[in-house]
Amino acid sequence: MHDDSKAKVSLSVHLRPLAFIAVLLLLWDIGIRRQPSHLLPTPWGVVGGLADLVRHGLLLKYVVASLFRVTWGFFLAVILAIPLGLMVGWHRRAEMAFNPILQILRPISPLAWIPIAILWFGVGDLSAIFLIFVGCFFPLMLTAIDAVQSVPAVYVHAGRNFGLGSTGLLVRVLYPAVVPRLIVGLRITLGIAWLVVVAAEMIAVSSGLGFLIVDARNAGNRYDLVVAGMVIIGVIGLFLDIGMRQIEKMKSFRWGYSED
């Protein structure tokens, strides 16, 4: 009896966000019906747009194209920025050398690189991947520098005290000590990558979800497709974030968040 009511409560807690979304959709629908205008398509129009995309085989194709670019741009940024950032953070002198240029490059929006990307790589996947790479590289490097600098000295001392050399210290102390912060940085940066890919696809390529949005508007004001594209972007972004949070919850990484 008690367990039953508990299960009901937790179910209603889980349903609450969905119910809220349903209410918003309903208000959206009512609003557009009462005041027919071209400000927005109706929710049903968007569903129709999605169905159109599926029928033409475009939905999967565009999603795969976008995810492909994000994966490569993000992956390249991770394998370059994190080792570099860890090295720079560990050596004080390197950090002093790198910091000014990082601080100058960091605030430049990745979108400002679009003309350069097209000049270097032409219109195509490479440009988009490059833009995502630029958008992810600086935040990741700064995360890595910060992560290694905030490793408490006691851990490094303890590692050296037990006779670890520099490789041992790196593998057995520094790496496990920085991982929790790195994972938070990775999650935030993957969100940035997903933002950048849409912008990059609007200009630098002719496929993907960003392209879908621009193309739907240019080729006949299909705002149902524009909003359908936005919805897909949002939902995929949500799933990427949920995926990264699952990694955070892994037992061996969780220590970093449960510290008081």
Add this chain to the structure above:
Amino acid sequence: MSLTQPVSAPAAVAMKLSVEHLGVVFGRDGKSTPVLDDINLEVSEGEFICLLGPSGCGKSTLLNIMAGFLSPTSGRVRVDGEPVRAPDPRRVFVFQERGVFPWLTVEGNIGFGLFKLPRAEREERIAHYIRMVGLEGFEKTYPHELSGGMKQRLEVARALAVNPDMLLLDEPFGALDSITRLIMRGELLRIWEAERKTIIFVTHDIDEAVQLADRVVVMSARPATIQRIVPIDIPHPRDISSPRYLELRDGIFQQIGLAHKL
């Protein structure tokens, strides 16, 4: 009359550690601050020494130099006759708090320094020290699930597992509540009597020093010098209400310049 008496270790017991004319000056923001001034100390094998002094007097700095984490400005520390230049698993430092690795389980922490041993021997040692510090049943537990006292026991076990000659403890029980602290002192004495390591124990707690040490090294405020070395000639287990205990404790209180009344 000089308060610093040269106290030499009893004959026939090997000298473990000697501090010779040690001085440390920290340079910060262009100003140089003397921290330790002409420290001389000899510690014999298996001895339990407490370094006692007010907070911030430089006793932790002295311990860090003994461990090899810091270099002195002048003078030297020798262990077994050799000058200390770098950290070494033969003398293990037990940190004030949070020295255990939070990403490793109890087992993983105790086994941390045993990477050179074959697997079977490593596991045997881990099991031995888990029993010694009473953490049976917590082998797979992560430190954040342990209490403060258990974490401190874990750190002591991790240090003992590599079989060092010497333990350097930096206010190890400072963050614990007073009851747990008393229990931990008893545990440390029990372990010391079983293993007979040389122990250098930094504390600002006079009672703690008199309860634990063979000799209490009383240090002055910064720049720290050794004011006096007080041998504690009470056998363990010590009765902390015995006249001799109170006499020694009150002597140190007076030495430090504290009145009895608050």
